[in-house]
Amino acid sequence: MAPTDGPVDDVVVQADDLRQPWRGVGAALTDATVTELREQPALIGELFDPSSRTGARLQWVRLPLSATDMSTRNWGWRWNGRRARPDPDARAAVRVLRDQVLPVAPDLAVVASPWTALPRFKSNLWWHGGSLRAGAVNGYGRMLVSQARWLLDHGVPLQAMTLANEPGHVSDYPTMLVSDTSLARLASRVGPQLAALGVELWGLDHNWADRPRLDATGYDGLAAASMHCYAGQPAQAADLPVPWLMTECTGTTDTAPSTFRWDAEVLLDQASAAGNSGLLLWNLVLEEGWAGSFGGCRDCRGLLTTPRGGGTGWRAEPEHLFLAHVRRGAPPGARVAGSTSPSDLTAVAFVRGDRVAVVGHNPTDRTRSVRFSVAGTGAAPETVQIGPGELYTWVRQAV
Numbered sequence: 171m172a173p174t175d176g177p178v179d180d181v182v183v184q185a186d187d188l189r190q191p192w193r194g195v196g197a198a199l200t201d202a203t204v205t206e207l208r209e210q211p212a213l214i215g216e217l218f219d220p221s222s223r224t225g226a227r228l229q230w231v232r233l234p235l236s237a238t239d240m241s242t243r244n245w246g247w248r249w250n251g252r253r254a255r256p257d258p259d260a261r262a263a264v265r266v267l268r269d270q271v272l273p274v275a276p277d278l279a280v281v282a283s284p285w286t287a288l289p290r291f292k293s294n295l296w297w298h299g300g301s302l303r304a305g306a307v308n309g310y311g312r313m314l315v316s317q318a319r320w321l322l323d324h325g326v327p328l329q330a331m332t333l334a335n336e337p338g339h340v341s342d343y344p345t346m347l348v349s350d351t352s353l354a355r356l357a358s359r360v361g362p363q364l365a366a367l368g369v370e371l372w373g374l375d376h377n378w379a380d381r382p383r384l385d386a387t388g389y390d391g392l393a394a395a396s397m398h399c400y401a402g403q404p405a406q407a408a409d410l411p412v413p414w415l416m417t418e419c420t421g422t423t424d425t426a427p428s429t430f431r432w433d434a435e436v437l438l439d440q441a442s443a444a445g446n447s448g449l450l451l452w453n454l455v456l457e458e459g460w461a462g463s464f465g466g467c468r469d470c471r472g473l474l475t476t477p478r479g480g481g482t483g484w485r486a487e488p489e490h491l492f493l494a495h496v497r498r499g500a501p502p503g504a505r506v507a508g509s510t511s512p513s514d515l516t517a518v519a520f521v522r523g524d525r526v527a528v529v530g531h532n533p534t535d536r537t538r539s540v541r542f543s544v545a546g547t548g549a550a551p552e553t554v555q556i557g558p559g560e561l562y563t564w565v566r567q568a569v
Contacts, residue, residue: 187508193448196230200240218275235284239466254316281330299340301347332375343464361391378402408444420452421471429488434531499529
């Protein structure tokens with residue numbers, strides 16, 4: 171980006187207006203992704219290597235504790251009433267994490283989420299749909315804690331868990347309703363036990379629009395809240411009494427310009443203004459045209475797409491580039507900071523020590539001259555050119 175003549179837009183970072191800590195970016199290690207990473211280990215570097223020039227440098231993995239809509243069969247961990255043990259599919263994901271990902275990204279963090287309980291815990295005695303039975307809450311909670319212990323004992327850097335993915339949604343793939351009463355009971359029992367293991371419990375694990383469920387169930391036992399992007403607006407999560415993070419949002423068939431605009435405006439700008447502390451998208455990798463055995467998402471797009479029918483190589487999708495920009499603007503230890511900018515230019519500031527960065531997007535159809543400065547410092551402003559529809563990351567040491 172080089173200086174240019176003509177009108178100039180100002181972006182001013184208020185480096186002393188420090189807001190929520192930023193915990194990083196990531197995506198989910200679904201069964202479909204496990205298959206791709208096992209077949210093409212080179213994908214690991216493009217996703218996780220913190221020194222990669224072009225990679226996303228992801229810091230988080232979301233680990234399913236059961237089959238999802240990205241699976242080809244129903245599965246769950248085994249439970250004998252005292253100890254949980256992983257199914258072969260769960261073990262395959264753990265091996266990818268431990269043997270392939272962690273050697274490349276040793277500081278990786280994991281959040282684990284079940285899509286469904288075992289059928290015997292559910293009202294319909296089946297993997298798909300139904301609800302968690304009130305009489306099964308205690309046993310289900312003990313199983314979750316046992317799963318956390320097993321993962322920690324087997325080298326998984328588990329930092330957080332949720333009680334159930336999208337507990338207000340059922341469909342013809344592994345899903346489960348969980349009542350407000352059951353969520354509150356689980357949180358009060360499971361949260362302290364996870365905390366004793368050094369693992370956070372994140373509440374809700376559903377959309378911004380479902381925020382009233384958090385208020386209804388209370389925040390006892392919760393270290394944070396987990397939000398999805400499929401209904402509502404980020405502002406609905408503002409002023410929560412606990413931190414919150416985006417933990418699921420998928421790309422579909424949108425073009426790159428459309429994706430950049432929406433992701434920057436909603437997932438970055440609006441969500442940061444509402445207090446968001448991290449951003450995890452859905453699948454890490456999917457094969458071109460992938461379709462599982464269930465009726466889940468048929469047009470979901472991973473951060474990377476591999477060729478249909480096997481073979482080597484991959485295509486980086488717009489979501490990969492978006493997360494790569496956020497990651498470079500917000501390194502470990504960064505905090506969201508206040509800033510001012512034109513209303514038609516997305517700009518979110520991050521500060522770590524004397525390092526200042528702005529990540530954003532030019533949604534217009536014209537090239538913009540943007541002058542970046544840091545208020546209250548002796549650093550000279552810097553004017554750069556941002557093309558139409560471009561994502562950008564500006565980094566400066568404030569002196």
